[in-house]
Amino acid sequence: MYVKKPRLLTPGPTPLYPPAARAMAGADMHHRTGEFIEVYRSVIAGLRYFMGTENGIALFAASGTGAMEAAVSNLFSAGDKAIVCTAGKFGERWLRIAQAFGLDTVVIEKPYGESVKPEQVAQALAGNAGVQGVFIQATESSTGVSHDVEAIGKIVAATDAILVVDAITGLGTSVLEIDAWGLDVVIGGSQKAVMIPPGLAYCSVSEKALQRAAAASNPYFYFDLRKHIAAGVEGDSPWTPAASLILGLGEVLRFVREIGREKLIANAQLLARAARGAAQALGLELFVRDAIPAGAVTAIRPPAGIDSGEIVKRYKSDFAAIVANGQGSMKGRVFRYAHLGYFDFHDLFATVAELELILHDLGRPVEFGTGVRAAQAVYLAAQAADRTEAPR
Ligand SMILES: *Cc1c(COP(=O)(O)O)cnc(C)c1O
Numbered sequence: 001m002y003v004k005k006p007r008l009l010t011p012g013p014t015p016l017y018p019p020a021a022r023a024m025a026g027a028d029m030h031h032r033t034g035e036f037i038e039v040y041r042s043v044i045a046g047l048r049y050f051m052g053t054e055n056g057i058a059l060f061a062a063s064g065t066g067a068m069e070a071a072v073s074n075l076f077s078a079g080d081k082a083i084v085c086t087a088g089k090f091g092e093r094w095l096r097i098a099q100a101f102g103l104d105t106v107v108i109e110k111p112y113g114e115s116v117k118p119e120q121v122a123q124a125l126a127g128n129a130g131v132q133g134v135f136i137q138a139t140e141s142s143t144g145v146s147h148d149v150e151a152i153g154k155i156v157a158a159t160d161a162i163l164v165v166d167a168i169t170g171l172g173t174s175v176l177e178i179d180a181w182g183l184d185v186v187i188g189g190s191q192k193a194v195m196i197p198p199g200l201a202y203c204s205v206s207e208k209a210l211q212r213a214a215a216a217s218n219p220y221f222y223f224d225l226r227k228h229i230a231a232g233v234e235g236d237s238p239w240t241p242a243a244s245l246i247l248g249l250g251e252v253l254r255f256v257r258e259i260g261r262e263k264l265i266a267n268a269q270l271l272a273r274a275a276r277g278a279a280q281a282l283g284l285e286l287f288v289r290d291a292i293p294a295g296a297v298t299a300i301r302p303p304a305g306i307d308s309g310e311i312v313k314r315y316k317s318d319f320a321a322i323v324a325n326g327q328g329s330m331k332g333r334v335f336r337y338a339h340l341g342y343f344d345f346h347d348l349f350a351t352v353a354e355l356e357l358i359l360h361d362l363g364r365p366v367e368f369g370t371g372v373r374a375a376q377a378v379y380l381a382a383q384a385a386d387r388t389e390a391p392r
Contacts, residue, residue, distance in 0.1 A: 004320035009351060011141045011169055011297040011324060011338040017195035017255060020248035024196070027244030036243065039250050041235030046253030047202055050194070050261050051171060051186060053178035055204040058228035061242040064168040064189025067201035069097055070223035071164045071185045075209055077217040078102030080132040083124050083161075085116040085147065087291075088140035089327045090166060098135065101218050106131070112143050112330060113299075115291035118151035131161045132212070138170025138186075142327045144299030144336060146174055146292040150181050157182030162209045168192055172261070173268040173295035173340045184209040193264065193296070194256075195341040196248040205229060264341075269295040271339035271348050274378035278352040281374035282359065282366070287334045296340040299326070301333065303364050308335040314358040321354065345379055 008015050029036050047057050060066045076082065082103045084095045087110040098105050106128050108120050116136065125131055134156050139146050149165055156163040162184035167176060171186070172193025178186050183206075190200035205225055213226055227238045256264055275298040276286055287299035302308040308325055309332050315321040326334035337351060352371040360366045 007319070007321045007347070009315075009321055009323050009338055009347065011192070011336060011340060012189065013191040013198055014193070014195060014338060014341040015343065015347075016197065017248075017252050017342050019255070020196050020251040023251045024244045024248040026247055029243055029247070031237070031241050031243050037235035039235075040232070040237065040241065040246060043246055043250050043253060044232040044235070046250070046257065047188075048204075050253060050256050051178060051188070051204055052176070052261060053186070053204045055178065055206050056210070056229035057202060057204050057232055058225050059232055059237070059241070059246075060201045060223060060228065061199065061239070061245075062201045062223070063191075063198050064166070064187060064201045065093065065097075066223060067187045067189070067203040068093065068166055070201075070220065070225055071187065071203065072097050072101045072103070073218045073220035073223060074225040075162065075164070075185070075212045075216050076101060076103055076133060077215075079104055081106065081128060081130050082133040082135060083108060083121065083128070083131055085121065085134065085136040085152075086110070087114055087116055087143065087145060087147075088112055088137070089142035090137050090140055090168075094135040094137075094166065103133075113145065113287045113289045113291070115140075115145050115147045116152075118148055118155055121152050122155050125155065125159055125161065131159070133162050133164055135164045136166070138165050138167035138174060138176060139294045139296045141169045141294070141297050141336075142299075142330065143287055143334075144294045144297050145288050146170065146294045148292065149176065149183060153181035153183050156184075162206070162212060164209075169294070169296035169340055172256075172264050173272075175262075175265060178204055182206075190245055190249065193268070193340040194249060195252050196245055199242050200245045200249065265295065268339045268341075268343070270378065270382050271343055271345065272296070272298055274345070274348055274375040275337050275339065275352070277374040277378055278348075278355075278371035282356065282371040287330075297324075297336050297338050299334045299336045302335060303359065306362055306364070307332045310362065311335050311355070311358055314361065315354065318358065318361075319354050321351070323351075345375075348375055
């Protein structure tokens with residue numbers, strides 16, 4: 001009760017990978033030395049492995065939104081027609097960026113908690129001549145929902161349009177076959193599954209998309225995709241790179257190669273499944289409806305009559321744990337647990353046990369252990385599957 005370890009349980013920023021935190025302390029390295037160039041080159045190669053693509057990679061000193069803006073500024077011209085899929089706060093961000101750059105937007109909007117369906121995208125493409133691009137999230141972090149980017153990718157790939165995917169929380173938490181599914185631009189950010197602080201944005205860009213860059217006329221200077229991609233393979237960056245974050249990212253990408261990128265994804269999905277099971281066992285409703293639940297983050301409705309902010313506050317005051325409240329109009333109506341990056345079952349078991357104590361303290365009937373037991377059942381099933389796969 002008297003010692004409380006601060007813990008970050010939010011879908012960005014996420015807990016730091018300790019070797020990365022230590023590597024970041026060595027940041028008095030000059031970025032134009034051979035030593036750093038080697039690190040930068042391996043980080044670009046490591047990102048390509050982590051993302052699972054042959055496409056070019058651009059790495060920016062910016063939060064994730066910087067790469068979102070780069071996609072719009074580099075690949076489109078004012079007046080271009082674009083379909084924007086939105087079902088949450090981050091979909092709304094796509095719309096605002098597209099509008100800021102003068103795109104002629106066709107909006108497919110779904111209520112919070114639901115996902116945009118592939119057939120809606122097919123219909124919008126068929127009903128609007130000359131669509132140049134489609135914007136979507138792989139995972140809508142504000143609602144805990146994943147969109148079916150596999151099906152949508154295949155639909156868009158058959159047209160002249162390019163598909164631009166904000167996978168800032170989708171990467172490392174869901175399977176994304178970037179090249180096979182035709183995901184032209186896929187965007188990530190450093191404070192999510194790659195376990196380092198905010199400040200880096202990265203994206204992969206297909207040949208189809210790069211061809212658009214030559215003809216596009218929206219203005220940009222700093223966020224130049226082609227310059228960053230070309231420099232990156234040489235271990236170089238057009239402007240001063242965020243050296244400290246890149247040193248940290250190098251450590252994380254080494255770790256991802258060690259365990260395998262598919263294992264990092266499986267880890268997030270397993271924790272997400274356990275979180276959903278625990279919430280439901282405690283009689284709580286998930287926010288996701290008629291959609292694929294995200295591996296990155298689980299959004300849970302509080303019991304009737306309780307503001308989710310109250311649960312968030314108790315986590316902080318009683319356990320020094322930072323849990324995310326809802327964003328925008330979802331504030332007070334949902335609380336969110338993250339599973340992306342450096343999270344494990346130890347984190348989840350504690351998070352659920354604490355929720356039981358918080359609900360009890362808020363005057364709700366709780367049979368202690370109900371949620372924890374549901375999470376343990378997911379763990380046991382995974383352990384059994386693991387042992388069949390690789391007998392010891
Ligand atoms: C975190 C996040 C972003 C990026 O936000 P920044 O504040 O710019 O890092 C964008 N999209 C999604 C889905 C996110 O989760």
